[in-house]
Amino acid sequence: DPAALAAAAGVAPSTRQSGKHLNVAYRRGCNKNLRAALVDWAQDTPRANPxxxxxxxRARDRGCRHPHAARILAQGWTRILWRCWxxxxxxxxxxxGRLNLLNQEAA
Incomplete structure (x- = not known):
């Protein structure tokens, strides 16, 4: 599924929970070549895609630095890539869907 693809590519965060303790971290165990390809692709898309x-x-406005925002965008693209595949x-x-809403708001 798209979530498994994002996790295998390392663009989804790694979440570990034990009792009341929750730790969300950068995923280190992944296919690093796939992550590099997805993040590189995702970094180029904001110029051409609203x-x-x-x-x-929105990721940058929340305080994410560029590498984190690029991974967030790559995770979004994995859902679309999965559907196309x-x-x-x-x-x-x-x-x-969201792109259509953005285009309607701009009009």
Missing amino acids: WARDTYD HDRVPYNPDLH
């Missing part, structure tokens, strides 16, 4: 720009900007269709921004 949804990606909004996702990246399993539906065997190319990416179509018109089918992406």
Whole structure:
């Protein structure tokens, strides 16, 4: 599923909980080549995609540094990548719900 892909790629945070203690950390055990490819791709998308720009900007506004914001964006892209892969269709921004909302707000 998309969550497993994001975890395998290292773009999803690693969460560990024991009793009342919750630790959310950067995932170190992952496919580092896949993470590098997804993050590199995600870093380039805000220039061309309004949804990606909004996702990246909201992460930065919350106080995330660039590498963290890029991983957040890459995690969002893994959901879309997964759908395209399993539906065997190319990416179509018109089918992406949040992007449609952003385009309607801009109009």
